[in-house]
Amino acid sequence: MKVVIVYESTHHGNTKILVDAIAKKNEVDLVDATKTNSIPYERYDMIGFASGAAFGKFYKKITSLARSVPSGKKVFFLYSCGKNSKDYSKNICGILEANGCISLGSYGCCGYDTYGPLKLMGGINKGHPDENEIRGAVDFYTSLV
Numbered sequence: 185m186k187v188v189i190v191y192e193s194t195h196h197g198n199t200k201i202l203v204d205a206i207a208k209k210n211e212v213d214l215v216d217a218t219k220t221n222s223i224p225y226e227r228y229d230m231i232g233f234a235s236g237a238a239f240g241k242f243y244k245k246i247t248s249l250a251r252s253v254p255s256g257k258k259v260f261f262l263y264s265c266g267k268n269s270k271d272y273s274k275n276i277c278g279i280l281e282a283n284g285c286i287s288l289g290s291y292g293c294c295g296y297d298t299y300g301p302l303k304l305m306g307g308i309n310k311g312h313p314d315e316n317e318i319r320g321a322v323d324f325y326t327s328l329v
């Protein structure tokens with residue numbers, strides 16, 4: 185099974201920590217969403233999207249890249265966020281499902297966050313994703329394959 189994980193992790197590289205841990209133990213291609221405008225999705229059986237959360241959603245570039253996934257593909261989601269109180273993949277998942285993709289689920293955890301006024305107090309979630317959260321992401325991926 186060929187798998188690609190498209191990621192956008194521009195705030196502190198928090199989400200990239202999860203993606204790298206998965207790629208260390210599994211055969212997956214990684215694509216940095218900020219460095220491409222097209223992805224050969226047809227080559228893959230399963231496609232992951234991994235992003236920090238911004239304003240309740242995945243980042244803009246990765247959301248835009250998700251719009252061209254062919255119908256019928258299996259997709260999954262990983263994210264890190266400042267406040268882990270809801271599923272931040274809902275929006276991107278809705279776009280993919282509306283295009284006929286099959287969602288296998290999502291995994292989210294906290295990530296170091298210094299956005300806006302948080303910077304003045306040194307940020308929140310320092311040290312996150314931590315060991316347990318990283319293991320959670322790897323276990324989530326393992327449960328899919």
Ligand SMILES: Cc1cc2nc3c(=O)[nH]c(=O)nc-3n(C[C@H](O)[C@H](O)[C@H](O)COP(=O)(O)O)c2cc1C
Pocket residue numbers: 192193194195196197198199200235236237238239240241264265266267268294295296297298299
């Ligand atoms: C512009 C911006 C908006 C954000 N909005 C949210 C948000 O709506 N909810 C949340 O929980 N975290 C929010 N965050 C915090 C990030 O999602 C969090 O720090 C995440 O771990 C960053 O991931 P990254 O380092 O992989 O980019 C925001 C951060 C930035 C920079």
